[in-house]
Amino acid sequence: MKCKTWITRLVMATLIISGGLFLSSCEKYSWVKQEPPQELPVSFSANILPFCQGCHSSWSADRAYDKLYANTDTVAPASSRVFSIHSSITAFGSQMLQVDTLLLSAPDVIELWASQGAKKN
Numbered sequence: 001m002k003c004k005t006w007i008t009r010l011v012m013a014t015l016i017i018s019g020g021l022f023l024s025s026c027e028k029y030s031w032v033k034q035e036p037p038q039e040l041p042v043s044f045s046a047n048i049l050p051f052c053q054g055c056h057s058s059w060s061a062d063r064a065y066d067k068l069y070a071n072t073d074t075v076a077p078a079s080s081r082v083f084s085i086h087s088s089i090t091a092f093g094s095q096m097l098q099v100d101t102l103l104l105s106a107p108d109v110i111e112l113w114a115s116q117g118a119k120k121n
């Protein structure tokens, strides 16, 4: 019957198109490492301090800030000494921290904060 073939074709076409749309919507969930947005404001007390205190639990906010600031390079954040100090500690480099709605690696967050002036914010 002609009508049946027509309906089958229509159904098939709809399935193929919606399948394609579904697959292309997966693009934004790819696991390619995202560069942290430079303008994302990072707060020392909200984003970084709890991370430091996770291991250095006896440090006050002032002490943690002084320790971090002394080992931060605001001109070349990636070369900050805080990274070489912890280079053998996997949990330092692999931990993810939430900043606003983003999940970034702890070193990325510290670098971002350093590039924003390493403020006691």
Ligand code: HEC
Residues within 6 Å of the ligand: 048, 051, 052, 053, 054, 055, 056, 064, 067, 068, 071, 082, 085, 086, 089, 091, 092, 110
């Ligand atoms: C996963 C655990 C961990 C986290 C998180 C961590 N540290 Fe450390 N840190 C260590 C360990 C372990 C040492 C080595 C201790 C030692 O041998 O003196 C260390 C040593 C240091 C030292 C050198 C020793 C000293 O007391 O001056 C500094 C400075 C330091 N950490 C700062 C920080 C800061 C700032 C943060 C937050 C950005 C931080 N750490 C987060 C584990 C951690």
